[in-house]
Amino acid sequence: MADGTGIETLIDLMARLPGLGPRSARRAVLAMLKKRAQLMAPLAQALAEVALSAKDCRVCGNISTTDLCPICTDPARATGEICVVEDVADLWAMERGQAFRGRYHLLGGTLSALDGIGPEDLGIPRLVSRVAEESTREVILALNATVDGQTTAHYIADALAGTQAQITTLAQGVPVGGELDYLDDGTIGAALRARRRL
Amino acid sequence: MADGTGIETLIDLMARLPGLGPRSARRAVLAMLKKRAQLMAPLAQALAEVALSAKDCRVCGNISTTDLCPICTDPARATGEICVVEDVADLWAMERGQAFRGRYHLLGGTLSALDGIGPEDLGIPRLVSRVAEESTREVILALNATVDGQTTAHYIADALAGTQAQITTLAQGVPVGGELDYLDDGTIGAALRARRRL
Known part of the structure; x- marks a missing residue:
């Protein structure tokens, strides 16, 4: 669909991002087409800059x-x-x-x-x-x-x-906000073994 | 978070797309960072091309x-x-x-x-x-x-x-695969008025 040119290529590429499928990629591209100057152009530039300059930190690998x-x-x-x-x-x-x-x-x-x-x-x-x-x-x-x-x-x-x-x-145990009923046995066991005084 | 430079800008821009929030934008940017040559660079180029060349068709407005x-x-x-x-x-x-x-x-x-x-x-x-x-x-x-x-x-x-x-x-009526129980009254009324011989 779309127009057989750059727009279709763009949708295909967007659909390869995690969390996006063909349908949501189309929706994202449409939104960008409606905001070409405010969203699409800055995004293209930010992507090009990062694609060009992103590298692993020499010391830590970040x-x-x-x-x-x-x-x-x-x-x-x-x-x-x-x-x-x-x-x-x-x-x-x-x-x-x-x-x-x-x-x-x-x-x-x-x-x-x-x-x-x-x-x-x-x-x-x-x-x-x-x-x-x-x-x-x-x-x-x-x-x-x-x-x-x-x-x-x-x-x-x-x-x-x-x-x-x-x-x-890192400590193992019950996550903050976690309910015991939904936790796996391994986590409950680890939390019990690592129990601490209140 | 991220690195205070281009990567953060990129995440902010991605998060403005419909269907993406800060969390999924971060995930998408990470995926792109891992595939800089295969995904990030082509996407940057496709976006730049479309942002530059997209226009309304003189005849139909597409x-x-x-x-x-x-x-x-x-x-x-x-x-x-x-x-x-x-x-x-x-x-x-x-x-x-x-x-x-x-x-x-x-x-x-x-x-x-x-x-x-x-x-x-x-x-x-x-x-x-x-x-x-x-x-x-x-x-x-x-x-x-x-x-x-x-x-x-x-x-x-x-x-x-x-x-x-x-x-x-366009005709109004029951959508393909639609169940009557879940349809609004207006649609059922329209479908009944526009009923046809089998």
């Missing part, structure tokens, strides 16, 4: 438009704490939590013998030397509570065993 | 990247039938139906005394002269079944009364 990401260059965040996360989505999630004020290390995945992903691919040797160089006091492993995530966490803990840094991991 | 839209230049569609629709979304909906093989006329809105939208703003005089020039046999009014849509339809029917064209409108 995606940014500069060589060093804003977190690595922020002097207030040199707290001697490094939080290890799987990817940018997890870093953004941690930042939304507004609880961590140190710096990050992005793995870009988890160890996987099947997919041939080893410690070098995740920058684990780089993390070990970084911990030594920066005299890091604490490394917080904020990996997903999946089998792959936990395997990787154990490997990193072993790799960092020779350094001065203390290795910690 | 949005296209050419002076005359592909429907108006398709010789197979010179059937002497003109379908009057409110906007591009409705034209696309008609095209998806694959039942109409003539050409279109886009109003770009409905008559509204409150908003100061008169017949000239909707190109109704242009439609009348077009019907005369093209010796149109039939004008199909495919306007929304709302009060505004129907007022506009009546006005157009009056304006075209002096021409040779027959004026028709």
Whole structure:
């Protein structure tokens, strides 16, 4: 449908974004066509700029438009704490939590013998030397509570065993606002074992 | 969050698209960041091209990247039938139906005394002269079944009364796959009045 030219290509590309299908992509393109100057042109420019300038931060692996990401260059965040996360989505999630004020290390995945992903691919040797160089006091492993995530966490803990840094991991338990009735047995078990005095 | 630079701007712009909020915009941008060459760069280019070249078709008002839209230049569609629709979304909906093989006329809105939208703003005089020039046999009014849509339809029917064209409108009735129990009273009444022999 549409017009057999650029507009159809645009709808096809938009439909490949997560959360958008052919129908909602069409709706989004229509909205943009109605606001060509206010929305479509700025969006095209922002996309082109980011596509051109986005790169991995040299130190932590965060995606940014500069060589060093804003977190690595922020002097207030040199707290001697490094939080290890799987990817940018997890870093953004941690930042939304507004609880961590140190710096990050992005793995870009988890160890996987099947997919041939080893410690070098995740920058684990780089993390070990970084911990030594920066005299890091604490490394917080904020990996997903999946089998792959936990395997990787154990490997990193072993790799960092020779350094001065203390290795910690996120607490497991009942999520804020969570109802026991809807929680899986594993989470309830973990929350009970990690119970604390009131 | 994100990185205080172009990426945040991009998320803000994406969040202004219909069907996307801050959360899904973030997810879409992350997906694009992971596929910079395959998705982000082509999308930026497609957007820039359409933003630059999209214009209203001189004849029918359809949005296209050419002076005359592909429907108006398709010789197979010179059937002497003109379908009057409110906007591009409705034209696309008609095209998806694959039942109409003539050409279109886009109003770009409905008559509204409150908003100061008169017949000239909707190109109704242009439609009348077009019907005369093209010796149109039939004008199909495919306007929304709302009060505004129907007022506009009546006005157009009056304006075209002096021409040779027959004026028709879309049938009202039970939608395909519709259940009577869930239909409003108005639709059931209209379907009953327009009942036909089996």
